Amino acid sequence: MELYFLGTGAGMPSKERNVTSVVLNLLAERNTYWMFDCGEGTQHQVLRSPIRIGKLEKLFITHLHGDHLYGLPGLLTSRSYQGGDTPLTVYGPEGTEAFIRMALDISEAHLTYELKVQEHKKVYEETVIFEDDQFLVRLAPLVHRVDSFGFRIEEKPLTGKLQAEKLKALGISSGPIFGKIKQGLDVTLEDGTELKARDFIGPSYPGRIVTILGDTQPCDYSLKLAVGADVLVHEATFAEQKKHLAREYDHSTAMDAARTANEGGVGSLILTHISSRYQGAEAELLLREAKQIHEQTFLARDHWSFDVPRRSAQS
Numbered sequence: 001m002e003l004y005f006l007g008t009g010a011g012m013p014s015k016e017r018n019v020t021s022v023v024l025n026l027l028a029e030r031n032t033y034w035m036f037d038c039g040e041g042t043q044h045q046v047l048r049s050p051i052r053i054g055k056l057e058k059l060f061i062t063h064l065h066g067d068h069l070y071g072l073p074g075l076l077t078s079r080s081y082q083g084g085d086t087p088l089t090v091y092g093p094e095g096t097e098a099f100i101r102m103a104l105d106i107s108e109a110h111l112t113y114e115l116k117v118q119e120h121k122k123v124y125e126e127t128v129i130f131e132d133d134q135f136l137v138r139l140a141p142l143v144h145r146v147d148s149f150g151f152r153i154e155e156k157p158l159t160g161k162l163q164a165e166k167l168k169a170l171g172i173s174s175g176p177i178f179g180k181i182k183q184g185l186d187v188t189l190e191d192g193t194e195l196k197a198r199d200f201i202g203p204s205y206p207g208r209i210v211t212i213l214g215d216t217q218p219c220d221y222s223l224k225l226a227v228g229a230d231v232l233v234h235e236a237t238f239a240e241q242k243k244h245l246a247r248e249y250d251h252s253t254a255m256d257a258a259r260t261a262n263e264g265g266v267g268s269l270i271l272t273h274i275s276s277r278y279q280g281a282e283a284e285l286l287l288r289e290a291k292q293i294h295e296q297t298f299l300a301r302d303h304w305s306f307d308v309p310r311r312s313a314q315s
């Protein structure tokens with residue numbers, strides 16, 4: 001599990017930072033990628049990355065401002081030419097489907113794969129928008145000029161591996177007994193020996209939590225979504241000196257992000273969505289400010305990746 005930052009700028013692209021898009025690399029977990037936001041030019045950034053959009057499984061849009069959205073039609077149509085034949089689901093606020101359908105209809109674009117759009121209507125509380133046996137995704141409303149949302153991706157606990165060598169030492173060869181123990185079922189052998197499944201399965205691992213927020217000023221739900229996360233990806237449009245602008249435009253400063261990370265007991269905080277007024281080394285100011293509150297903070301830049309390490313085993 002790894003986060004790959006395709007675009008880390010706010011509002012407009014700059015030479016240094018393209019507009020917002022981040023990918024959660026789940027190749028090891030489910031052989032797919034999940035993308036969060038798709039600003040203009042995202043597909044160009046993808047070309048310069050190891051990501052293959054044919055393997056894109058889900059695309060989450062935090063809000064409908066152009067710097068998070070305008071890359072969608074191009075990326076969706078290019079996916080047809082890049083081996084994308086598996087279904088793709090786009091999750092976005094009300095209006096996402098109209099935007100996509102109109103762009104595709106007017107340009108007479110035809111996709112070679114099934115595109116599903118799941119809109120989250122105006123919600124005022126935390127809602128589960130996706131769940132399977134591996135992951136659960138929660139969504140909650142943030143505070144921005146338009147409806148904006150944050151996502152909390154929770155990995156389910158990983159069960160331990162079968163310790164085959166222990167079974168082999170008892171003279172049991174692979175077959176149905178292995179299968180039952182793997183499922184956690186106790187087995188009684190023909191000679192009456194009882195095998196407890198737990199004695200032959202390695203330790204399990206707690207799942208990881210990644211929180212990715214859309215544009216927002218500090219609010220109750222940004223904290224709620226962040227509590228206990230291994231990684232929090234938070235916008236940091238401004239430095240503290242421009243806090244008045246952050247408030248005026250419903251954005252956050254780096255210190256706002258750090259306060260949320262700190263209060264939520266987050267592992268690592270990653271600052272992104274950086275205003276183009278902070279060019280080159282000037283952006284380090286944001287990092288320095290945030291670190292005063294939350295030491296484990298990183299400043300994202302385009303084409304930077306962050307490994308989300310597996311948590312230690314539970315005995």
Ligand SMILES: [Zn+2]
Binds near residue numbers: 215
């Ligand atoms: Zn934005």
